[in-house]
Amino acid sequence: METIIFISMIIITVFFEAAMPFLVRKTVVFGVTIPNKQVNNPQISTYKRRYSLLVIIPSLIGIIAYYIWQAANNIQADQVAIGGTVLLFAILFWSLSLYFYFHGKMMALKAENKWEAELKEINITEIGVRQKDEMLPWYVFLIPIIITVGFLIFTATQYHLLPAEIPVHWGLSGKADRFTKKTPISGVSMLLILLVMQIMFLSINSATKKSGIKISANNKHASKLRQLKYRKYTSWFFLLTSIAITVLIILLQLTILYDNIFSDHLVFLIPIIITLSILIGAILFTIKLERLNRGAEGEEQDTKEISSFDGDSYWKGGLIYFNKSDPSIFVEKRFGVGWTLNFANPIGYVIVFVPLLIIILLSIIE
């Protein structure tokens, strides 16, 4: 069972890592901006294919080796998990190294062919674009928070019902297998962590909403529509994930309060269903984005212009966005799906790292 979970997780990761150069915008290859005319350059296509093959082949060998290792040695479940995690991180590290290798190759290719001269820095926006933004307002994210606070108060009034040993970890069978002593904090620590996560979703949503709606000068109209949809989907994804986690944690807290409220099957199934739906949601989100990218690229015009958002100088190693002038907190990733921090803006660090610190602190106090 563990082996299947790990192998499918690793296969999904390998798939996305290998497909990455084909999922992202064609004008930014391995974090290097290229002129529109060059998107079908044979040398670049070779680089992309070589990258994918170099990700896939060693990963497949690794997966097969992992499978044989655990089948031949009759290994314990936790060792299977450790082995799987090591393999996963090895693959991530390997693809990151390959990324940097091809990033360097692309920089050299760009310098060699003097593509710099064909690229013009243009910052562009539309005056009325903010009115078309469909990101959810911050107060929608209050709904799960209010439910959690209410449940927190309810748990406090039912404190006497909590068992002397509070479960902190559930095994695959759905039975709790690790416990901690009952204290006012450990009794509700799961709800507190939930609260921190919900507040994190709320602030990430607000920060993304405040961040720039980036339009590309190459294809103003299509890239604008794409950005607006991207922001809308992101916002909904955050909200639905926040709600899904809330349902999961509250159900677990209920099983602590009332021992036999749900059958063991249900306690076993619900976390899997919720985790799976978040995963499927993430995959659907990626597929939708991929379609958006294709739609946007169809309209690409052959101009020499390029938006300054593409400006390579602000992207360290093509991966890290560092722009002191830009008040944006989050910007869309150039290699990969999702958002990344503007590392020049300290507010971003606060939003991402403070909640993590609080969660770590809470688990230490336990």
Place this chain on the structure above:
Amino acid sequence: MMYIQINPELEMPIYEQLTMQIMIGIIRQELQNGDVLPSVRSLAADLGVNMHTVNKSYHALEKKGLIQIIPKSGAIIRTNNGIPTQEEQGRISNSLKPMIVEALVIGMKEKEITGLIQSIIHKLKEE
């Protein structure tokens, strides 16, 4: 609504480019009396430029009497009735003078100068 394009590689400072673009928008009637410009923060984020730059541009436009700044929410286009005041005309005349002096001193004829001005006006109103 109109697009705003900034080219950071040009000699003209970014805030002046922004001021110009908004004024051109008003000339072409893409921006009309009562239209709302985005807040300084969001325009800066969307353009990827410093907030001070946008702020400077908005204040320049306010000084020219073209927008009214509403703290925290944005700025509203306030075009006058199309009749420039004596004072405004004086200001234009003062800024135009040095350029005309330069044009004459390098030997441009009066006709060439008026022709140049006409072609600039045409270009601005077109598109």
